[in-house]
Structure formats: C-alpha cells, structure tokens
Amino acid sequence: MCGLAAFAASPALSHGVHAPSKGAPKPVLVLEGEFVATELNGRPLSRSGDAPKATLVFMPQDGVSGSTGCNRLNGRLVRSGADTTRFGPLALTKMACTGPAGALERQMLVVLRATNQISKFGSEVRLLSANGRVLARLQAISARAETGTSLYGKSWTLVRLNGQALDPQSLRPQVTFESNRISGSTGCNQFSGIHQRAAGKSRFLNMMQTERACLAAIGDPMATEAAFMEALSQVDEISLTTNQMILKSSKSPDVLIFEAGN
Incomplete structure (x- = not known):
C-alpha cells in the first residue's frame, strides 16, 4: 500500500445554504455522496472517459475522502461557528504524478x-473562497451510500469464486464495508x-492494493487474488441474505459469494 502523507488545508470554510430569518440559526449544510470536479478556478475539466478525475466523497459525521486525480485522500470537514467550516488535515497517498494527472492534482x-x-x-457542490469566489464546481455521482445494517459491521469471507468453492483452509479474500468505502484482503x-x-447499482472505484508476492501451503493466493480483483472490478450488483452476500456483474458471468463471520 502506498504510504500516507499529511496535507494541512487552510482554515475556515462556510456551510450556509439559505439565508435564515433574522434571529434564527443558520441551517447546517449536510453533504453525503460522491462528487466529481467539473470546474476548477473557472476552467471546465474534461469529462472524457480516459481523463483523470478529481473527486470528493462526503460521508456521515463530516468524513471526507476522494481522489486528486492521482492520489487518494482522506480526512474530515472541520466546522467553526455557525458560518465556517474547513477541510482539516488530509492524508494523501504518495504516488508520483506526471502529465494531466499531476496538473490536476496540483x-x-x-x-x-x-x-x-x-x-x-x-x-x-461549490467550493468557495473567503470572499465567496467559486473555486470549484462538483457534480454528484451518487446521492448516498447504501444503507442498512446487513451489509455493514461484518467481515465477509469469500467462499465461492466464479463457481468454484474455495478451500476453507486456504487464504481467502475478505471484505468489509464502512460508509462509502470497501476494504479488505x-x-x-x-x-x-x-x-x-x-x-440501484454498486460500483467499486479508485481501488488500490499492496504489492506483496505470496505463497501458501494450500491453494495459489496470487491466482486467487488476480481472479478476485478482476471479478470485483466488474461488479454492479449486491444481493444479501441473512448470512450471505453475492456480488455479480450484469456484463459478466463472474460471481463472488461471501459469508459473514468466517
């Protein structure tokens, strides 16, 4: 996994959306979902499929993550008083970026x-300067993360990969879901x-992984890893039962079946 570097943002950023009536407290802007930058400093950004894209994912309790167009970022929104909020220190992965991706990140x-x-x-969503100038415009990609207790709060272990049962004694992939994120092994x-x-569709974006070579007494963890990550990249549907999660693609016969608590 790439290392993380702390990025300290500037102080203060305001959240009022509507002008409140005199004497009434201003409403707090609630943001959830993923947004892609469409304009930075008045300049439209390319939306073509191969162009790098900067995104922000706003999560419950003021969490924020996303991509600079090259590196992943994670942090929080920090509110100050009724009118002001800012991006707190952000952790960034440390990949070297050149060309359009590097320019977008800067x-x-x-x-x-x-x-x-x-x-x-x-x-x-608009990001504004202290004097109200529009610094960035971002368009919603998704409204809210999937909700419900059945998907979250569990460790899901892969038991079948593309129709083949995995040996319970082997090193099997595992996933967990938290808000707008997926992680695991x-x-x-x-x-x-x-x-x-x-x-109604699920997608997994900005996937990153460590790069160890692995051997095991049972099974071939490298072959399992390659097949698992390829199938995961095609997933657009999640179905759940009490103890089972099925990830599948409308464009591929690949199916991933997980069980909870293994």
Whole structure:
C-alpha cells in the first residue's frame, strides 16, 4: 500500500445554504455522496472517459475522502461557528504524478487549501473562497451510500469464486464495508477503495492494493487474488441474505459469494 502523507488545508470554510430569518440559526449544510470536479478556478475539466478525475466523497459525521486525480485522500470537514467550516488535515497517498494527472492534482490541492465556504445547489457542490469566489464546481455521482445494517459491521469471507468453492483452509479474500468505502484482503494483499451506490447499482472505484508476492501451503493466493480483483472490478450488483452476500456483474458471468463471520 502506498504510504500516507499529511496535507494541512487552510482554515475556515462556510456551510450556509439559505439565508435564515433574522434571529434564527443558520441551517447546517449536510453533504453525503460522491462528487466529481467539473470546474476548477473557472476552467471546465474534461469529462472524457480516459481523463483523470478529481473527486470528493462526503460521508456521515463530516468524513471526507476522494481522489486528486492521482492520489487518494482522506480526512474530515472541520466546522467553526455557525458560518465556517474547513477541510482539516488530509492524508494523501504518495504516488508520483506526471502529465494531466499531476496538473490536476496540483490544481485540486490549491483549491482545497483556499476553500473557505461550501454551498450546494441541487446536485452541484461549490467550493468557495473567503470572499465567496467559486473555486470549484462538483457534480454528484451518487446521492448516498447504501444503507442498512446487513451489509455493514461484518467481515465477509469469500467462499465461492466464479463457481468454484474455495478451500476453507486456504487464504481467502475478505471484505468489509464502512460508509462509502470497501476494504479488505485479497488473501495475499490488502486493498481499499470507494463503494459507490447509485440508481440501484454498486460500483467499486479508485481501488488500490499492496504489492506483496505470496505463497501458501494450500491453494495459489496470487491466482486467487488476480481472479478476485478482476471479478470485483466488474461488479454492479449486491444481493444479501441473512448470512450471505453475492456480488455479480450484469456484463459478466463472474460471481463472488461471501459469508459473514468466517
């Protein structure tokens, strides 16, 4: 897994959306879901499929994660008084970025440091400077993370991979879900990424993993890892029973079957 570097954002960023009546407290802006940057400092960003994309994922209790277009970021929104909130220190992975991805990352970090207010208009989030200038516009990709107790709070162990039962004595992949994120083990390496839920479909984005070579007395953990990660990248549907989770793709016959608590 790439190392993490602390990134300290600038102080203060405001959250009022509507002008409150005189004497009434201002409403607190509640943000949840994943948003992709469509404009930075007045310049539209490419939305083509191969262009790097900067994203922010707003989670419950003011958690925030996302991508600079190259590196992953994690942190929190810090509120100060009724009008002001800021991006607190953000942890960044430390991949070297060149070309368009590097340029986008530099712009995104400048915007995050300068942000002093946040507003929301329909599906658009705006990051603003202290004087109200629009620094960035972001468009919603998904509204809210999937809710419910059955998916969360459990460690799910893979028991069948593309129709083949996995030996219970082997190093089997495991996953956990928390808010808008997925993390776990391939049975060899650790991985994490974003779980996006929208229009009844689930997708796993910005997946990253460590890069160890693994051997085991039972099974081939490297072959299992490759098949598991490939199948996971195609998933768009999650179905749940009391003790079983099935991940599958509408475009592929690959199916991942997990059981809880193993």
